[in-house]
Amino acid sequence: MQFEILVKDKNSKARRGELITAHGKIETPLFMPVGTQGTVKTLSPRDLLEAGVNMLLGNTYHLYLRPGAEEIAQFGGLHRFMAWDRPILTDSGGFQIFSLSQLRKIDQEGVEFQSHLDGSYHQLTPEKAICIQRQLGPDIMMTLDECLPYPSTREYARHSIDLTQQWAIRCLEQWLNSEPRYNYNQALFAIVQGGIFNDLREISAGNLSALNFPGYAIGGLAVGEPAEVRNQVTSLCTDILPGLKPRYLMGVGTPADILESINLGVDMFDCVIPTRNARNGTVFTNHGKLNIKGAAFKSDQDPIDRDCTCYTCKNFSRGYLRHLFNANEILGLHLATLHNVSYYIQLLGQARDHITTGDFTQWSKGQIESWRNQHG
Amino acid sequence: MQFEILVKDKNSKARRGELITAHGKIETPLFMPVGTQGTVKTLSPRDLLEAGVNMLLGNTYHLYLRPGAEEIAQFGGLHRFMAWDRPILTDSGGFQIFSLSQLRKIDQEGVEFQSHLDGSYHQLTPEKAICIQRQLGPDIMMTLDECLPYPSTREYARHSIDLTQQWAIRCLEQWLNSEPRYNYNQALFAIVQGGIFNDLREISAGNLSALNFPGYAIGGLAVGEPAEVRNQVTSLCTDILPGLKPRYLMGVGTPADILESINLGVDMFDCVIPTRNARNGTVFTNHGKLNIKGAAFKSDQDPIDRDCTCYTCKNFSRGYLRHLFNANEILGLHLATLHNVSYYIQLLGQARDHITTGDFTQWSKGQIESWRNQHG
Numbered sequence: 001m002q003f004e005i006l007v008k009d010k011n012s013k014a015r016r017g018e019l020i021t022a023h024g025k026i027e028t029p030l031f032m033p034v035g036t037q038g039t040v041k042t043l044s045p046r047d048l049l050e051a052g053v054n055m056l057l058g059n060t061y062h063l064y065l066r067p068g069a070e071e072i073a074q075f076g077g078l079h080r081f082m083a084w085d086r087p088i089l090t091d092s093g094g095f096q097i098f099s100l101s102q103l104r105k106i107d108q109e110g111v112e113f114q115s116h117l118d119g120s121y122h123q124l125t126p127e128k129a130i131c132i133q134r135q136l137g138p139d140i141m142m143t144l145d146e147c148l149p150y151p152s153t154r155e156y157a158r159h160s161i162d163l164t165q166q167w168a169i170r171c172l173e174q175w176l177n178s179e180p181r182y183n184y185n186q187a188l189f190a191i192v193q194g195g196i197f198n199d200l201r202e203i204s205a206g207n208l209s210a211l212n213f214p215g216y217a218i219g220g221l222a223v224g225e226p227a228e229v230r231n232q233v234t235s236l237c238t239d240i241l242p243g244l245k246p247r248y249l250m251g252v253g254t255p256a257d258i259l260e261s262i263n264l265g266v267d268m269f270d271c272v273i274p275t276r277n278a279r280n281g282t283v284f285t286n287h288g289k290l291n292i293k294g295a296a297f298k299s300d301q302d303p304i305d306r307d308c309t310c311y312t313c314k315n316f317s318r319g320y321l322r323h324l325f326n327a328n329e330i331l332g333l334h335l336a337t338l339h340n341v342s343y344y345i346q347l348l349g350q351a352r353d354h355i356t357t358g359d360f361t362q363w364s365k366g367q368i369e370s371w372r373n374q375h376g
Numbered sequence: 377m378q379f380e381i382l383v384k385d386k387n388s389k390a391r392r393g394e395l396i397t398a399h400g401k402i403e404t405p406l407f408m409p410v411g412t413q414g415t416v417k418t419l420s421p422r423d424l425l426e427a428g429v430n431m432l433l434g435n436t437y438h439l440y441l442r443p444g445a446e447e448i449a450q451f452g453g454l455h456r457f458m459a460w461d462r463p464i465l466t467d468s469g470g471f472q473i474f475s476l477s478q479l480r481k482i483d484q485e486g487v488e489f490q491s492h493l494d495g496s497y498h499q500l501t502p503e504k505a506i507c508i509q510r511q512l513g514p515d516i517m518m519t520l521d522e523c524l525p526y527p528s529t530r531e532y533a534r535h536s537i538d539l540t541q542q543w544a545i546r547c548l549e550q551w552l553n554s555e556p557r558y559n560y561n562q563a564l565f566a567i568v569q570g571g572i573f574n575d576l577r578e579i580s581a582g583n584l585s586a587l588n589f590p591g592y593a594i595g596g597l598a599v600g601e602p603a604e605v606r607n608q609v610t611s612l613c614t615d616i617l618p619g620l621k622p623r624y625l626m627g628v629g630t631p632a633d634i635l636e637s638i639n640l641g642v643d644m645f646d647c648v649i650p651t652r653n654a655r656n657g658t659v660f661t662n663h664g665k666l667n668i669k670g671a672a673f674k675s676d677q678d679p680i681d682r683d684c685t686c687y688t689c690k691n692f693s694r695g696y697l698r699h700l701f702n703a704n705e706i707l708g709l710h711l712a713t714l715h716n717v718s719y720y721i722q723l724l725g726q727a728r729d730h731i732t733t734g735d736f737t738q739w740s741k742g743q744i745e746s747w748r749n750q751h752g
Contacts, residue, residue, distance in 0.1 A: 039700060039707040045691070067674070067699045074675060075695060083691040298443070299450060315421070315459040319451060323414060323443045330706055331415040 001187035003246045011361040013265030016352050021087040021139035022184035026054040028267040031348045037062050038082045042334040045084045052345035055087040057270040061096035069135035077137030089140040092129040098147040126170035134181045143171035145191040150224040157195040161204040164193045191219040205240035216241045217248040238265035259364040274340035279333050281325050284343045288374025297322040310342035377563035379622045387737040389641030392728050397463040397515035398560035404643040407724045408433040414458045418710040421460045428721040431463040433646040437472035445511035453513030465516040468505040474523040502546035510557045519547035521567040526599040533571040537580040540569045567595040581616035592617045593624040614641035635740040650716035655709050657701050660719045664750025673698040686718035
């Protein structure tokens, strides 16, 4: 994997770059829709391509439990299983183990948990996390980390970053000492932890940086902490992490969160907000978000967003979408999701363009203020 | 509306034709997927076009109750509301009033019913059925008829065909004496009733034929009667109905039912089977139907049907589809529906081709036997 920074913004830490993966070149800053179970909910691969999506995130925890990593390998890997031939990043499964499953035991060796699907017992170690991701075949794999709840004590967080560091080393060794299952290389990103404690984030970011991973993620944020705290921790991390490596802020966020984080030097994002919100009827526009189920849209012949070029906005009215939600029609979920994902992709494209033209800070500030006013 | 018969089969009553509607020319025999609430469930208009769909059915009862016929008219009619610019046929609402709603009263004037959605009271008369369909704007409207339950007594059915005949006359007058709401003409088809009683079907088909409607439907079948009875009644009706007018067998059916009915001289079909079955995981193939949720398909790397050219079969395995259903992913419903609709459309295309090449009877017989053997 190669990463090249093409343009650096003069007024912020924002940068525009290119990431070359086994499944093609992608431009950063980049947003990855979440394809938890081998599909971005309600969208087919061709819908994703049309929305401009270049890279997806897959959830190792879900895929490992159902249908199973070796099952997916029998189909030729996740790309072929889901018919997506562009880049994929998978997480290590850690986050879902700590948030979804019944956690049984965590020690230096690894973590034991019970499946949220059937209560079956499983163990995940750093080595196994890499083996599973070798079976799945993403372009970018993630190290296994301990995901702290928010809030956590400083003492627990101090202990935790040591564990995350040891696990990162073991993942690195497993990665270096194992062959890809398919005929292409897979990169490995490490994850900075440390909760909201600056000194712990410094230690974690510094120690991981010394290991020279191909890329780095900032984990453990977007879990309930105030936005200012998240921004401050993010900024601290991007100051320490190697300047020439891609930086991925996991699980972030709203359109405003993303623009703020690009300002702070983040290159990659994933989040369920555009897809999950769409299924609740919440759609994003340049003039704020709105819930399409509202009675106010009953007779509204405008598209969701006049500025949007997606299939939904080019063909359907708010009134029609409201009808579909009101009548529990699946097409409503599909069209709203397609719009929201397209909206995010278009937003990131605008961000890249504004980095190139040199007015990113000004543009993003105006855009964020406009949303904040609309959101009341 | 114009209808032209291009080829007549020598060994059966099958015929190939062309129907020219306000929204374009369509080839018959033709299958119309059902778009009950202004959408064919899980499919967008571009999915339908890609599947080869040329004409849809809309349900007047559902659209009248939600979002409302005048509401749809405010959006420019059903075509624009749902972004479908090819032909649409709407039923009159009668069938759903008799099957879905709480029927309150039926007399010569019309029918009173309670909405299945909110219990609200409504009256539908022949005149109102036409007015509503003028608001919706389909290319083909249907007369209001009384839909008999199966079984019904001969006495009730005798009374009923008189009512259906009177209502057909009132619909015809309302149609002739009202202007289209939009800038194109709408055709009106009458519906033959009479249950499973040959003499009543003869009377109904004969009396309606005398009124010179642009087309005729055979109603009141596919409601539980044996297949032989349905075929016999269908054949009787197509013998009596005007030979140069299109014939539409409402609510039929399985692939085998459709081929049998084409043999009997039917030109148009609609049915929820391909869409509803898809959402239950049942998909159609040239070698019989199968339920994709079955454990047998867990590791199956083949497409649903190797002979099928649809997006689903060109890109996804049975194993992946099984995973999507197993994981309750909406994409599974979408891909299965897309396949089934494509399958029906391809089947009707083959039927038309075989009518042209002169071996329709032989081909359809072989196809039906092959399915019957597979279905056990």
